Amino acid sequence: MPHLTIGHGVVTPARLKNRFQRHVLTLSVAAASSVVAQGVWAQAPAAHHEHHHALNTMVVTAVPLSSPLTVETDPRIPRQPAPASDGADYLQTIPGFSAIRNGGTNGDPVFRGMFGSRLRVLTNGSQMLGACPARMDAPTSYISPENYDSLTVTKGPQSVLWGPGASAATVRFDRGPEEFDEAGVRVDGSVMLGTYGRFDRRIDAALGNKDGYLRITGNQSEANDYQDGDGNAVPSLWDKWNGDIALGWTPDNDTWLEVTAGRGDGEARYAGRGMDGSKFLRETVGIRFQRENLGEHWKRLEMQANYAYADHIMDNFTLRSPGSMDMG
Numbered sequence: 001m002p003h004l005t006i007g008h009g010v011v012t013p014a015r016l017k018n019r020f021q022r023h024v025l026t027l028s029v030a031a032a033s034s035v036v037a038q039g040v041w042a043q044a045p046a047a048h049h050e051h052h053h054a055l056n057t058m059v060v061t062a063v064p065l066s067s068p069l070t071v072e073t074d075p076r077i078p079r080q081p082a083p084a085s086d087g088a089d090y091l092q093t094i095p096g097f098s099a100i101r102n103g104g105t106n107g108d109p110v111f112r113g114m115f116g117s118r119l120r121v122l123t124n125g126s127q128m129l130g131a132c133p134a135r136m137d138a139p140t141s142y143i144s145p146e147n148y149d150s151l152t153v154t155k156g157p158q159s160v161l162w163g164p165g166a167s168a169a170t171v172r173f174d175r176g177p178e179e180f181d182e183a184g185v186r187v188d189g190s191v192m193l194g195t196y197g198r199f200d201r202r203i204d205a206a207l208g209n210k211d212g213y214l215r216i217t218g219n220q221s222e223a224n225d226y227q228d229g230d231g232n233a234v235p236s237l238w239d240k241w242n243g244d245i246a247l248g249w250t251p252d253n254d255t256w257l258e259v260t261a262g263r264g265d266g267e268a269r270y271a272g273r274g275m276d277g278s279k280f281l282r283e284t285v286g287i288r289f290q291r292e293n294l295g296e297h298w299k300r301l302e303m304q305a306n307y308a309y310a311d312h313i314m315d316n317f318t319l320r321s322p323g324s325m326d327m328g
């Protein structure tokens, strides 16, 4: 269970006041005792002990630190209240992260007050930048966290292993390699239904043997606008899908070669802007090679090449009525 639960008490102002009054009462009784009858004084400390204050329990759920600088977690593990619609939504469960929201999805992640190019976001070691000049598609908007096996956040600029510029943090979503001891098939999937049309489904399947594997991951997530207390629709609709395929070769325990290809698209309504995102097309291709234990002084050799293409369209007529200033 990689989630950390911390319980501690809360002292609210009302409670504090209440406690203060009780202490005053205790003291006044003690003072009266000492003046009126010296013999009663011995009982006063006992009476004081009876005033135990059971504080309310507050449960904090968060991803624990692996080290002071690193947070590692499995993004497939359920988190509350519902699966994350994109990378920024997931990162918000990690202490230090927040997001500049656009609508229901595609927020822009912020770590310790820094965002944009200060936050390096990598998927399988490659960088996929957004296409929108108004940052409707932060790099995390192309990421469905449940489609990855691990999430590692390296805080601060201390490591230069993953390229320059990450003064806030480096965020890595990674997949693979698959490990089959003998020929077999592995299938993992989930479906989630929620209010306001939230409907998520995901499949992650692999088949292979000791020498290699074929893995397919796919997901679709959608939600409608939610309504505020007066019943007005708040523009927050989204619908997005991803499909990825990976072909791996693992001839021995130290060698890994993988070729990947992926595609995805989506649309999202934005409450705070004059336009919506009607297309977030992603096309990625990659090849990576890794060999370990090359010698006494050479631990690992890694090579990879990636291609990423983003096609984004924003307009004010696909998902809303042109010229409507209420953005409904």
Ligand SMILES: [Cu+2]
Pocket: 132, 133, 134, 135, 136, 137, 277, 312, 313, 314
């Ligand atoms: Cu845009």
